[in-house]
Amino acid sequence: MLARLESDGPASPSALAEQEGVRPQAMAVTLAALEERGLVSREPRAAARSRRTAAPSRPKGLAEAIEDEFSQAERRELQQLPALLDRLSERL
Numbered sequence: 001m002l003a004r005l006e007s008d009g010p011a012s013p014s015a016l017a018e019q020e021g022v023r024p025q026a027m028a029v030t031l032a033a034l035e036e037r038g039l040v041s042r043e044p045r046a047a048a049r050s051r052r053t054a055a056p057s058r059p060k061g062l063a064e065a066i067e068d069e070f071s072q073a074e075r076r077e078l079q080q081l082p083a084l085l086d087r088l089s090e091r092l
Contacts, residue, residue, distance in 0.1 A: 013028055021082070026086035
């Protein structure tokens with residue numbers, strides 16, 4: 001998802017949830033955790049104040065850091081995070 005934000009630019013949480021195949025509630029949890037760590041920022045959209053968009057806080061360097069730090073197998077595992085968070089949010 002972070003790579004998608006970096007390449008495609010800001011997106012709504014509902015659009016991200018749809019693209020990642022998770023429930024909007026799971027995406028909200030994911031975005032909150034990423035925002036807390038400074039990896040994304042969420043701001044109101046100009047056209048609809050009640051809606052928010054998520055954008056990478058570190059558009060340069062994050063993908064490179066992930067590439068350098070994690071093996072290809074580990075990066076595939078990271079891609080499973082939204083689905084795992086979705087499962088967890090269903091139990092809460």
